[in-house]
Amino acid sequence: MIESMNAEWNDDVLARRVAVHAALADPARLRIVDVLTLGDASPTDLATMLGMRSNLVAHHLQTLTDAGVVTRRRSEGDRRRTYVRLLPDALAPVSSTTVMAAQRVLFVCTANSARSQLAAALWRRASELPATSAGTHPAERINPGAVGVAQRHGLTLASASPQRLDDVLRDGDLVVSVCDRAHEELPDVPMLHWSVPDPVGAENGTAFDLAFDDLATRVDALARRVRCA
Structure with missing residues (x-):
């Protein structure tokens, strides 16, 4: 039990958890993550679905990227597009209720x-x-x-x-x-x-x-x- 707690309190692990929680403290970023919980989306898709300006979406995506929550991949179809994906296990400290x-x-x-x-x-x-x-x-x-x-x-x-x-x-x-x-x-x-x-x-x-x-x-x-x- 003590060893498990020590592992959870490792400085690197704590810093990672703090970064994720800080990134999700903004309601707009939490809405973005809720959308990405089930599938990928382009920044344009996110702007449309959430009614946000494109520059605001870009700002929030950069914050989520820096926190290690999301990543981007260029489309294999329309090469002008990128798709944003929630990284596996990125939300280990956080639970999702999307059903x-x-x-x-x-x-x-x-x-x-x-x-x-x-x-x-x-x-x-x-x-x-x-x-x-x-x-x-x-x-x-x-x-x-x-x-x-x-x-x-x-x-x-x-x-x-x-x-x-x-x-x-x-x-x-x-x-x-x-x-x-x-x-x-x-x-x-x-x-x-x-x-x-x-x-x-x-x-x-x-x-x-x-x-x-x-x-x-x-x-x-x-x-x-x-x-x-």
Whole structure:
């Protein structure tokens, strides 16, 4: 018990906790974090959703970045865009109460051959709420890299096949885009967005493992905050 308390009171750990709490002491920054708890968003999206001026959003994002709460990633679609993401475990000292209701979770990417398929498979393991996946321009088959990484983690995509979004989307779905291009192609579809790098064609030999780990972290976090409608 004493050792545990000493670890929590380590100077570096305390400084980190103080920085996070200080960053969240502002109501506007707390609202930004609440939005990012469930998915990524561009600074423009945040300004629109929260009714803030763009320069004010930029100021708050810089403060959150300096505190190690958020990070940014350039879009793989529209390279002028960046997406802001809440860093994993950034809010360890803080609890979130954001809850959503849905009849089903629908994961979307462009080809529905890798990221969205993996996300749906991970969701089925994490939650009893039904899940499926689809693509805006579905491929002919599941990417072998996705099949392989799923197998390495005890999941199977053997019976999966790419589906077109228009054939799958229905009322009551919580739509989660896991692809920048699909997200930017569907501006009128209410959705959460996860800016997950595309592992297909990546030169990095661990790209599928990195994508899987990213999706697993996000799925586990979302599953705790979604209930059946």
